[in-house]
Amino acid sequence: xxxxxxxxxxxxxxxxxxxxxxxxxxxxxxxxxxxxxxxxxxxxxxxxxxxxxxxxxxxxxxxxxxxxxxxxxxxxxxxxxxxxxxxxxxxxxxxxxxxxxxxxxxxxxxxxxxxxxxxxxxxxxxxxxxxxxxxxxxxxxxxxxxxxxxxxxxxxxxxxxxxxxxxxxxxxxxxxxxxxxxxxxxxxxxxxxxxxxxxxxxxxxxxxxxxxxxxxxxxxxxxxxxxxxxxxxxxxxxxxxxxxxxxxxxxxxxxxxxxxxxxxxxxxxxxxxxxxxxxxxxxxxxxxxxxxxxxxxxxxxxxxxxxxxxxxxxxxxxxxxxxxxxxxxxxxxxxxxxxxxxxxxxxxxxxxxxxxxxxxxxxx
Numbered sequence: 316x317x318x319x320x321x322x323x324x325x326x327x328x329x330x331x332x333x334x335x336x337x338x339x340x341x342x343x344x345x346x347x348x349x350x351x352x353x354x355x356x357x358x359x360x361x362x363x364x365x366x367x368x369x370x371x372x373x374x375x376x377x378x379x380x381x382x383x384x385x386x387x388x389x390x391x392x393x394x395x396x397x398x399x400x401x402x403x404x405x406x407x408x409x410x411x412x413x414x415x416x417x418x419x420x421x422x423x424x425x426x427x428x429x430x431x432x433x434x435x436x437x438x439x440x441x442x443x444x445x446x447x448x449x450x451x452x453x454x455x456x457x458x459x460x461x462x463x464x465x466x467x468x469x470x471x472x473x474x475x476x477x478x479x480x481x482x483x484x485x486x487x488x489x490x491x492x493x494x495x496x497x498x499x500x501x502x503x504x505x506x507x508x509x510x511x512x513x514x515x516x517x518x519x520x521x522x523x524x525x526x527x528x529x530x531x532x533x534x535x536x537x538x539x540x541x542x543x544x545x546x547x548x549x550x551x552x553x554x555x556x557x558x559x560x561x562x563x564x565x566x567x568x569x570x571x572x573x574x575x576x577x578x579x580x581x582x583x584x585x586x587x588x589x590x591x592x593x594x595x596x597x598x599x600x601x602x603x604x605x606x607x608x609x610x611x612x613x614x615x616x617x618x619x620x621x622x623x624x625x626x627x628x629x630x631x632x633x634x635x636x637x638x639x640x641x642x643x644x645x646x647x648x649x650x651x652x653x654x655x656x657x658x659x660x661x662x663x664x665x666x667x668x669x670x671x672x673x674x675x676x677x678x679x
Contacts, residue, residue: 318392318438321391321434321435321438322353322388322391322392324434325387325388325391325427325430325431325434326385326388328387328427328430329384329385329386329387329388329427330346330384331423332384332423332424344379344382345375345376345379345381345382345383345384345385346385348371348372348375348379348382349372349382349385349388349389351368352368352371352372352389353368353388353389353392355368356368356392366401369389369393369401369404369405370404372389372405373405373407373408376405376408377407377408377411380408382408383408383409383424384420384424386405386408386409386424386427386428387424387427387428387430387431388431389405390402390405390406390428390431390432391431391432391434391435391438393405394432394435394436394439500530500533500534501534503530504527504530504531504534507526507527507530508527510523511524511527551573551577551581551582551585551586551609552571552573554582554586555569555585555586555589555607555609556569556571558586558590558593558607559607562593562605564593564596564597564602565596565602565603565604565605565622566603566604566605567593567604567605567606567607568604568605568606568607569606569607569608569609570607570608570609571608571609572608572609572610572611573609573610573611573616574611577611577616580646580647581616581647581665584643584644584646584647584665585609585616585618587639588618588620588640588644588663589607589618589620591640592607592620592640592661593605594636595636595659596622596624596659599624600622600624600658600659601624601625602622602623602624602658602659603623604622604623605620605621605622606619606620606621606622607620608620614666614667614668615649615664615665615666615667616664616665616667617662617663617664618661618662618663618664618665619660619661619662619663620660620661621658621659621660621661622658622659622660623657623658624658624659625658637653640661640663644663644665647665647666647669648666648668648669649663649664649665649666649669650663650664651663651664
């Protein structure tokens with residue numbers, strides 16, 4: 316847009332030079348030739364276009380001296396194209412015709428040409444600054460995106476570290492309760508039973524029986540709490556990583572993309588299915604590679620286990636292991652599919668809502 320406005324200004328200045336000449340047809344011809352050449356150069360801005368265009372203008376200016384009055388917009392356009400050869404070529408008609416021209420219009424033409432060069436330099440500087448601004452803006456946006464990605468990764472890692480620390484603390488508490496409180500309650504139950512056995516006072520039978528029942532109830536509650544804490548303290552990602560790490564039959568890889576937390580029933584079902592699938596690979600497959608992936612989607616969890624074995628696949632209807640997999644996924648309200656093409660694959664998906672409801676019902 317800036318080039319166009321500058322060219323129009325220089326065209327107006329050039330048209331003012333027609334006041335010194337009376338040959339209107341030659342001025343109109345020069346105007347049209349210059350307009351066509353500059354329009355082609357400004358519109359396409361390719362060497363294959365503007366080199367022939369300015370070559371035609373130079374030839375026309377050599378044949379028609381009055382066309383030199385439109386030299387300022389031509390010089391401006393050539394300078395913005397950054398072509399020294401074309402610049403010298405366009406000045407060639409001026410070297411032939413300006414010495415024979417009248418001093419006054421030649422002086423005006425020289426002033427307009429100098430103005431065109433100054434405008435071209437200003438335009439080039441503006442374009443350079445504009446490119447630098449755009450480059451700085453793009454670099455800033457890219458850095459902001461990288462920083463946001465790093466911050467997101469740091470937050471996710473922080474959440475995972477906190478979640479892992481919480482699971483470890485729950486596991487520690489469950490061990491402490493089991494090793495200390497559980498043993499003390501067991502000892503109290505044995506001591507109460509021994510006292511009831513050796514006691515000769517019949518009046519103490521009822522209180523001792525109630526005490527023993529209370530201790531048994533407390534022991535049952537403690538065991539349930541310990542099991543709940545231990546179940547909740549299992550990290551699905553770490554458990555799957557341990558399974559892959561301990562699998563030595565062939566190459567195995569894990570892809571895990573899930574948030575926190577994951578329902579307890581989903582965790583244990585996924586772990587059991589992975590164990591059974593890896594065990595089947597060892598017993599029934601000649602695979603050289605196994606891939607395991609677990610991903611969390613907006614509405615469901617998805618587990619995929621794929622091997623590249625070429626031996627005869629397992630029957631999809633027989634086998635306790637596959638039946639157990641189907642039953643586990645069915646209890647979670649999900650679906651599971653087995654495929655024997657290009658190896659053996661297991662695809663299971665569990666809706667989040669159904670898994671959450673089942674976990675809540677079991678916790679009651």
